[in-house]
Amino acid sequence: MARFTVGLCRLLLLLLPLFLVDSRLDHIGVSSDQATNTINGDDEIVGTRWAVLIAGSNGYYNYRHQADVCHAYQILRRGGLKDENIIVFMYDDIAHNEENPIPGVIINDPQGENVYAGVPKDYVGDDVNVNNFFAVLLGNRTALTGGSGKVIDSGPDDYIFVYYTDHGGPGVLGMPTYPYLYADDLIAVFYLEACESGSIFEGLLPNNISIYATTAANAMESSYATYCPGMFPSPPPQFTTCLGDLYSVSWMEDRCVLLLNRPAIIYEEFTYMIGGLKPSATVKNRTAVHNTYYFGSHVMQYADLHLNTQKLSLYMGFNPSGDGVTPVANPLPSLTQTVNQRDAELVHFWLKVGFLRLHKASEGSPQKLDAQKQLLQVLEHRSHVDKSVRLIGNLLFGSELGPRVLESVGAAGQPLVDDWSCLKSMVRAFETYCGSLSRYGMKHMRSLANICNAGVRVEAIAKVAAEACPNIPSNSWSLLHKGFSA
CATH class of the missing domain: 3.40.50.1460 (Rossmann fold)
Known part of the structure; x- marks a missing residue:
């Protein structure tokens, strides 16, 4: 080393x-x-x-x-x-x-x-x-x-x-x-x-x-x-x-x-x-x-x-000569038009469908059908993950308390979770029964951490995850073909 x-x-x-x-x-x-x-x-x-x-x-x-x-x-x-x-x-x-x-x-x-x-x-x-x-x-x-x-x-x-x-x-x-x-x-x-x-x-x-x-x-x-x-x-x-x-x-x-x-x-x-x-x-x-x-x-x-x-x-390093760097009149333009990091992939697939429509791809062409399929799969996966996490919270804590537990934020300066092993086990239990969280689903990591902090055992979340997710969408975003994320 x-x-x-x-x-x-x-x-x-x-x-x-x-x-x-x-x-x-x-x-x-x-x-x-x-x-x-x-x-x-x-x-x-x-x-x-x-x-x-x-x-x-x-x-x-x-x-x-x-x-x-x-x-x-x-x-x-x-x-x-x-x-x-x-x-x-x-x-x-x-x-x-x-x-x-x-x-x-x-x-x-x-x-x-x-x-x-x-x-x-x-x-x-x-x-x-x-x-x-x-x-x-x-x-x-x-x-x-x-x-x-x-x-x-x-x-x-x-x-x-x-x-x-x-x-x-x-x-x-x-x-x-x-x-x-x-x-x-x-x-x-x-x-x-x-x-x-x-x-x-x-x-x-x-x-x-x-x-x-x-x-x-x-x-x-x-x-x-x-x-x-x-x-x-x-x-x-x-x-x-x-x-x-x-x-x-x-x-x-x-x-x-x-x-x-x-x-x-x-x-x-x-x-x-x-x-x-x-x-x-x-x-x-x-x-x-x-x-x-x-x-x-x-x-x-x-x-x-x-x-x-x-x-x-x-x-x-430092380049006082400025070699290879081209000065511009406005080096820091105002970037007021941005996209939420998690929505950028959705924007891409939406624009891909629109681009093909703009260039008059035939309605039944393989390119257009594939683009439409990709967009629908992204939307399906995102909806599935959001609904699954929300339902798990309701099953564990009730429909009134569940959202409050999942969305709670700890005091500033405190770590996300008390037990990181618990969090990883929660992720694996969720993915076993509900499919991959994917990059989009990482936004729910705080909710899974809050379940750990509430003292819920992994066996309990496995049970409710199986109940919340009788089916996993059969698309590349939801399937676990790449393995578990934890």
């Missing part, structure tokens, strides 16, 4: 489980990036800059997550990080997808460049899984199953940046393979783009570990997709999917400007008004849709907040 001493290595933005403090101390990874560097005009001792970028989804309807990761890679490369120190997880089923109107190209904004060019294919397809993710972070090559074999091999002067983008739910983060990533397994710090992403850290993350986290949303709200068809600014014609996530494109587009102009401090980037500083264009304000939170979310920060005075260049 590589040296990964939490008290020495600086993480933006990932904390591994606490047993990493005792990881092996007799090996320090050295790469060509490790040196005494002059950064932003200051002489600073800087070890290796590491980055782990992960898109936790697959499918063309989730285009935006891989686009976010590819864009982040381009920014890190322009900042001086080397490929040997950037580890990329993405399913890699978007660029050459038959639905992609620009084959071999991925863009992250309507006028954007091809961010797919040159991106390392470290872990793709089914190699994007929880096991490999942890193995990479731990520097444990023997635990890897497939992939390039690249891992973080960190030393005491290193800086580590971890960026995750995907769907999430209370206490859980999505992956393109099963099982999903749960907060008790990942007492983590993330540069995180996911629904209820704050719930991953709420009440779990210590504040004295030299690790800083920032998330797109608080523990109780969805994050949002943007650059969606029919919105302004809109993707090029023939796109039926959103190009990016609001928080992700906000920090990356702002980062491009900062790379051109000056070294950024973390709190300048993430807009917490420390010391009276009030940047004119901020990621927080943009993600909040200018503090209205109308189709926007609350950018949050967790753990060691003293780290937000560090220079971002320590993690992302």
Whole structure:
């Protein structure tokens, strides 16, 4: 196992489980990036800059997550990080997808460049899984199953940046393979783009570990997709999917400007008004849709907040010449038109049907029938999951008390659930009798956690789940062909 001493290595933005403090101390990874560097005009001792970028989804309807990761890679490369120190997880089923109107190209904004060019294919397809993710972070090559074999091999002067983008739910983060990533397994710090992403850290993350986290949303709200068809600014014609996530494109587009102009401090980037500083264009304000939170979310920060005075260049590098970055007149346009993260896939299938209608596909054509079938299956699955969870609550607690139990929210700063093993068992019991929760169903994770906190035994929920779900819809969203999510 590589040296990964939490008290020495600086993480933006990932904390591994606490047993990493005792990881092996007799090996320090050295790469060509490790040196005494002059950064932003200051002489600073800087070890290796590491980055782990992960898109936790697959499918063309989730285009935006891989686009976010590819864009982040381009920014890190322009900042001086080397490929040997950037580890990329993405399913890699978007660029050459038959639905992609620009084959071999991925863009992250309507006028954007091809961010797919040159991106390392470290872990793709089914190699994007929880096991490999942890193995990479731990520097444990023997635990890897497939992939390039690249891992973080960190030393005491290193800086580590971890960026995750995907769907999430209370206490859980999505992956393109099963099982999903749960907060008790990942007492983590993330540069995180996911629904209820704050719930991953709420009440779990210590504040004295030299690790800083920032998330797109608080523990109780969805994050949002943007650059969606029919919105302004809109993707090029023939796109039926959103190009990016609001928080992700906000920090990356702002980062491009900062790379051109000056070294950024973390709190300048993430807009917490420390010391009276009030940047004119901020990621927080943009993600909040200018503090209205109308189709926007609350950018949050967790753990060691003293780290937000560090220079971002320590993690992302710095490009004072501006090579490869094109200035734009309005680098942070107002993105008031967004889509709830969970509804983005529904928008895609709806638009796909509309696109075929617009282009006068014959009524009985295979393409049109397939698009209509996909839309109906998505709607069927969503309705089934919502009704099943609601009925289980009513069967357990009664029709009056059930909704209150399922929808209750604990005090701020408290973890989602008292017993994470109970929560995972609840998920498995639900999925056994009611079918897959899927990424959409992750929104009900708080309800299942509340059932655990109410003292309900797993045997009881299994019994009522069997009663609530006499049938499982026979579509790819509901069936358990990929396995259990817990």
